[in-house]
Amino acid sequence: MKETDEQLVSAYLRGNDNALKELIERYTAPIFNFVYRSGIHTETADVTQEIFLKAWKNIKKFNIQKSSLKTWLYIIARTTSIDFMRKRKEITFSDMEEHSSDRAFSDTIIDIAPLVTEVIDRLESKNLLNEALSKLPQNYQTVLTLHYHEEMTFEEIGLVLNKPLNTVKSWHQRAIIKLRQIVIDN
Amino acid sequence: MHFSLVYTYMEKRLNELFKKNTTKAPAALSQDIWEAVLFSRKARYKYRVYVGIGILSLSGLVPALQMLIREVTASGFFQYASLLFTSKILLSSGKELLLAIVEATPVMSIVLCLLLIILLVNSLFIIVKRKRVFAF
Numbered sequence: 063m064k065e066t067d068e069q070l071v072s073a074y075l076r077g078n079d080n081a082l083k084e085l086i087e088r089y090t091a092p093i094f095n096f097v098y099r100s101g102i103h104t105e106t107a108d109v110t111q112e113i114f115l116k117a118w119k120n121i122k123k124f125n126i127q128k129s130s131l132k133t134w135l136y137i138i139a140r141t142t143s144i145d146f147m148r149k150r151k152e153i154t155f156s157d158m159e160e161h162s163s164d165r166a167f168s169d170t171i172i173d174i175a176p177l178v179t180e181v182i183d184r185l186e187s188k189n190l191l192n193e194a195l196s197k198l199p200q201n202y203q204t205v206l207t208l209h210y211h212e213e214m215t216f217e218e219i220g221l222v223l224n225k226p227l228n229t230v231k232s233w234h235q236r237a238i239i240k241l242r243q244i245v246i247d248n
Numbered sequence: 249m250h251f252s253l254v255y256t257y258m259e260k261r262l263n264e265l266f267k268k269n270t271t272k273a274p275a276a277l278s279q280d281i282w283e284a285v286l287f288s289r290k291a292r293y294k295y296r297v298y299v300g301i302g303i304l305s306l307s308g309l310v311p312a313l314q315m316l317i318r319e320v321t322a323s324g325f326f327q328y329a330s331l332l333f334t335s336k337i338l339l340s341s342g343k344e345l346l347l348a349i350v351e352a353t354p355v356m357s358i359v360l361c362l363l364l365i366i367l368l369v370n371s372l373f374i375i376v377k378r379k380r381v382f383a384f
Contacts, residue, residue, distance in 0.1 A: 083282050090273055090277050090281060106271075110281070111280065114285065115281075115284060119288075179258060182258070186265060189269075210259075
């Protein structure tokens with residue numbers, strides 16, 4: 063039976079190196095994809111490596127009571143990616159902080175659901191996803207990637223982004239609307 | 249009911265679309281990361297060894313310096329050395345004076361102090377360098 067992430071962390075802390083190797087193999091592809099989708103297209107592998115090194119250095123601080131290992135890894139991935147882009151001056155503070163509305167998701171989701179099917183059809187037929195995502199603000203990209211690619215819940219995404227649940231839901235909704243606009247304009 | 253069906257359909261389609269557009273990681277990346285972890289682990293061990301050497305040499309330097317001062321005072325080194333500035337004695341019995349100074353020099357203490365200073369400076373240099381590179 064496949065061991066859980068948390069079992070692997072415990073095994074590594076007890077001295078089993080293979081457990082850490084297994085964790086690295088398990089998360090390399092999704093973290094690499096996340097970094098790429100965060101807008102780092104040239105040094106994706108280096109940033110991915112840095113994320114795992116940071117995780118390894120801080121693995122004793124990992125607290126299962128606070129979050130799952132997956133969420134914890136994505137928190138490190140996000141902060142590392144932001145630091146990298148700030149160093150490269152590809153991201154500004156306002157990119158991260160704007161658009162933080164706390165409007166309830168349930169108030170607005172009804173408006174977007176029918177629109178999305180139309181967007182998906184276009185994205186699929188024109189193979190536009192990566193291009194359209196790159197035109198979205200950073201936080202919107204992150205929400206969509208974590209939710210649809212990594213299948214994380216909005217609560218988990220809230221932990222990664224350090225934002226309240228309603229803000230994440232609101233960003234998700236706005237991201238979909240913006241995505242739709244980009245697809246229509248294209 | 250209708251809304252939840254539409255929403256579930258939307259989620260499913262977007263999941264598929266995102267999965268289809270995954271950016272593939274290089275095949276050897278996991279292995280590279282694992283090797284980087286092993287390398288950093290070795291570097292961390294070495295860093296800790298140098299921190300230990302630094303602490304030991306610093307704590308050894310204090311008694312070594314005290315010993316050096318004590319020996320220099322007891323052997324009359326300073327008295328002999330001060331005679332070097334007296335031209336009369338230097339001219340009449342310079343050779344004997346130099347021999348007396350050499351004899352009074354606490355060689356072992358000086359060597360010990362120098363060794364500890366070199367160790368301390370060297371380990372400090374390596375600690376600072378590793379701290380900057382590996383951010384331990």
